[in-house]
Amino acid sequence: MRYAIITGASRGLGEAIAKRMLQEQIAVVSVSRTENEEIRKLAVEKGLFYQHxxxxxxxxxxxxxxFMEIAHCIYQKNPHEIYLFNNAGVIEPIETVGNLDQTPIIRNIQVNLIAPILITNIFLKKGGQTGTTVHAINITSGAAVRSxxxxxxxxxxxxGLNMFTQTAALEQAEMKTNNKIIAYSPGIMDTKMQETxxxxSKEAFKELEKxxxxxxxxxxxxxxxxxxxLIDLVLNGSAESGKVYHVSDLIK
Ligand SMILES: NC(=O)c1ccc[n+]([C@@H]2O[C@H](COP(=O)([O-])OP(=O)(O)OC[C@H]3O[C@@H](n4cnc5c(N)ncnc54)[C@H](OP(=O)(O)O)[C@@H]3O)[C@@H](O)[C@H]2O)c1
Incomplete structure (x- = not known):
């Protein structure tokens, strides 16, 4: 059986990833603060394992x-392949440096960078003790390479997430594992993050008008x-570990 673990599956890109994985007969574990009932219903309809x-x-x-609990539960099922989507993200704080508050700074780095590192570490460690192939997909942004x-x-x-992806991929290649780790920059999507x-304000964000x-x-x-x-790329087996893909490379 193949399993997808998706952070931030309650809405936006994560929700779309979860629904597509279920369509592909892949079991889904969703992780976020709120649950998306439509995903649960779809999993029941398809008779697939699903847990939030x-x-x-x-x-x-x-x-x-x-994530220790998720890894324990999934690896017990002797999965053939695990797809780990580090998708959850937060844009705030939107503010110029010097006017930032401490709590949102820390929350942003925790959700966007530290959590994906901790989670990937747990899954690669467990994967190393079994024959499971881990595909880690880190959802990045064009903002990683443009100030x-x-x-x-x-x-x-x-x-930081791009660099983590590239470094972890080099290590996996050196260790000759089957694991792959890529990053994916999704472009500008019509989700709640764009509403935020x-x-x-124009004072805090110069490009607001655009x-x-x-x-x-x-x-x-x-x-x-x-x-x-993204899912077409990941499931057709052609994804190159360590690469940072942009949606425009995949959709012409
Ligand atoms: N939208 C864009 O234009 C755009 C562009 C470039 C990159 N991205 C990236 O694409 C990814 C998905 O973004 P999106 O546009 O789909 O965003 P979104 O609609 O705002 O969804 C964000 C998801 O992250 C989860 N999340 C946020 N904070 C969390 C926390 N503290 N703990 C657990 N889960 C948390 C939310 O779930 P809960 O609130 O239920 O916890 C939600 O499911 C992000 O990594 C984002 O940086 C987006």
Whole structure:
């Protein structure tokens, strides 16, 4: 059996990934603070294993406890392959440096960078003790490679996630494992994160007008389209470990 563990599956890109994985007959473990009932219903309809774990990814202790439990539960089932989607993310704080509050800075780095590192570490460790192949997919952003004024914390976290992906992939190649670790930059999608961006202030976010126009001019990608391009890549076996893919490489 194949299993997908998806953080942030309650909405947006994570929800679209979860639904597509179920369509592919892959069991789903969803992790976020709230549960998406549609995913549960789809899993029941398809007769597939599905479990939701409530977890606040900004709390390190909760991440360790919940993911140790998930890993224990999944590895007990002798999975053939595990697809680990580190998808949950937060954009806030949107503010210039010097005007940032401490708590949102820490929360951003915890959710966007520290949680994916902790979770990947747990799954690669367990995978090393079994014959399971782990495919880790880290959802990054164009902001990892482009400085965006007002997004210093988010840019830094996503840049860190790209480097973590590339370094872990090198290590896995050196150890000659079958595990793959990639990053995927989804472009600008019509999700709640974009609503948050559009509700920020011009003083805090210099490019606000441009992002308002993206919505106005219908330029936002649908999460389903972005998820499908990623899942096609991951399931057709052609993904190159260590690579940072951009949605525009996959959708022409
Ligand atoms: N939207 C874009 O244009 C865009 C562009 C580039 C990159 N991305 C990246 O794509 C990924 C998905 O974003 P999206 O647009 O789908 O965002 P979204 O609609 O805001 O969804 C974010 C998801 O992350 C989860 N999450 C947030 N904070 C959490 C926490 N503390 N603990 C547990 N789960 C948490 C949320 O679940 P709960 O609230 O239920 O916990 C939700 O399921 C993110 O990594 C984002 O950085 C998005």
């Amino acid at each position: 774990y409530s977890c606040n990814l900004s709390l390190e202790k909760e991440v360790q406890e919940v 965006i004024e007002g997004w210093s914390v988010y840019c830094s976290a996503k840049a 961006i559009r509700s920020s 992002f308002l126009d993206y919505k106005e001019e219908n330029k936002l990608l649908k999460a389903e389209v972005v998820a499908n391009a």
